Amino acid sequence: MILFVNACVRKESRTLRLAKKILNKFDDEIKEVQLEYIDFPVMDEEFINRREQLKSEGKYNDPIFKYALDFVKADMIVVAAPYYDFSFPAMLKQYLEQINILGLIFSYLETGEIKGLCKAKSLYYVTTAGGPIINDEFGFGYVKAFANVFCGIDKVYQIKAECLDIIGADVEKILKDTDVEVEKLR
């Protein structure tokens, strides 16, 4: 199963178009989580305590764990996130905050090291930007570290299209130019 984490919101989303080119390359079943329709709970003390309580009772069928369980079980993950404010939409951070559960996504070894518990071997991060992406570390870099360190997903790639909103930009050509990179994906 491919988990498609969709943080796109516009009907004409270029990021979504690019993500679909990647998804179409694979025959696997796709499970989409469309972030704009999720009413993420605030990670306050009450929420944290309730989740800890459910964990201690082994009640992993509670809806509180459903996004994390889908993430852990996926064979591959595709994240589509437009470039917002040097990074990605806040809802993607909310999603990662919700799924990053000790005992599900990762565990600690006796040495103190983090052991990722996710099945996926690869994650593709797809983004498009109005101007140039000033520093990949603020968006892709964060997701890459999350996937590498917490989830144990080694292969994390970015596919991006930049400068789409600059006056005179040939949007179709910029998007088409990503074909070469997409073709190489396995």
Ligand SMILES: Cc1cc2nc3c(=O)[nH]c(=O)nc-3n(C[C@H](O)[C@H](O)[C@H](O)COP(=O)(O)O)c2cc1C
């Ligand atoms: C809320 C918001 C924040 C944005 N921030 C940036 C930014 O910091 N840098 C940039 O180059 N483009 C920025 N843009 C432009 C988008 O990155 C660009 O239009 C992108 O292609 C939108 O993706 P979409 O077509 O999938 O919606 C922003 C757009 C929005 C709506």
